[in-house]
Amino acid sequence: MSHDGKRRRGLSYEDRVLWTTVTKAIKPLRARPLIAPDAHDDGEAARPPKPAPPAKRAAKAAPALAARTPPQPPAPPLAPLGRRMKQRVARGKESIDARLDLHGLTQHEAHGELLRFLRHANARDARLVLVITGKGRGGQIGVLRRQVPQWLGLPEFRALVVGFEDAAIAHGGEGALYVRVRRSRSD
Numbered sequence: 761m762s763h764d765g766k767r768r769r770g771l772s773y774e775d776r777v778l779w780t781t782v783t784k785a786i787k788p789l790r791a792r793p794l795i796a797p798d799a800h801d802d803g804e805a806a807r808p809p810k811p812a813p814p815a816k817r818a819a820k821a822a823p824a825l826a827a828r829t830p831p832q833p834p835a836p837p838l839a840p841l842g843r844r845m846k847q848r849v850a851r852g853k854e855s856i857d858a859r860l861d862l863h864g865l866t867q868h869e870a871h872g873e874l875l876r877f878l879r880h881a882n883a884r885d886a887r888l889v890l891v892i893t894g895k896g897r898g899g900q901i902g903v904l905r906r907q908v909p910q911w912l913g914l915p916e917f918r919a920l921v922v923g924f925e926d927a928a929i930a931h932g933g934e935g936a937l938y939v940r941v942r943r944s945r946s947d
Contacts, residue, residue, distance in 0.1 A: 774868055781914055838913060841925040841938055849888065849938060850928030856938075857886035862904050863894050870904050871911060878920040881941045888940055890927060895935035908937060 771779065841849075848854035860877045862870045874891065881889050896902030912921050920942055927936035 774871070778914075785915070838918060838921065839923040841923055841940060846925060846928070846938065850930060854888065856888055856890045856931070857881065859890045859892065861892040862908070863892065865904070867903060867907055870907070874908065874911060875916065878917065878939070878941065882920045882944050885944060886941050888938060890931055890936055891939055892932050892936045905935065912939065
C-alpha cells in the first residue's frame with residue numbers, strides 16, 4: 761500500500777509495451793567533458809564517476825522484446841500544423857476530411873480505434889482529420905487528452921501522421937486535435 765492508504769496497481773500489458781516503445785526511442789545525451797581542476801585545487805585530476813552496475817532485469821527483458829518485434833525504419837519526425845493552415849481550418853476555408861470521437865472509450869479501445877482510423881484516413885488520402893479526446897472532468901485533464909498526443913509520437917503512428925495541434929474553439933478547443941495525415945506512398 762502507498763502512504764495514502766490506497767493500493768497501487770501494476771502496469772498493464774499495454775502500458776508496459778508503450779513504456780518499452782518510448783524508452784527505445786530515447787537517445788542518450790552526449791557525455792559532458794570533464795572540467796579541468798582549478799589552480800586552488802589540491803592538484804588531483806577530476807575523475808569520472810564509476811559507471812553504475814547494469815540492471816539485470818532490464819538486460820533480460822530487452823532481448824525478449826527485441827526478438828518479438830522486427831526492426832522498423834525510423835519514422836519521419838512530427839511537424840506542427842502551421843499558423844496559416846490552422847487559421848484556414850478554424851475559419852472553415854480548409855475542410856476536415858474525417859472526425860473521430862473517442863469519448864467513452866478505454867485507453868486500450870481508444871488506441872486501437874485511433875490507429876484504425878488513421879490507417880483508413882491514410883488509405884483514402886485524407887489530408888486533415890479531427891480527433892476528439894474530450895477535456896476531462898472537474899478541472900482535471902482527461903486521460904485520453906494526455907495519451908493521444910503521446911501515441912501520435914510513437915513510430916506506428918508517425919508513419920501515418922505529419923503533425924498535430926490543438927483544435928480551434930469551434931472544433932472542440934483543447935478537447936480535440938487537428939491531425940495532418942501523411943500521404944500514402946502508392947502514388
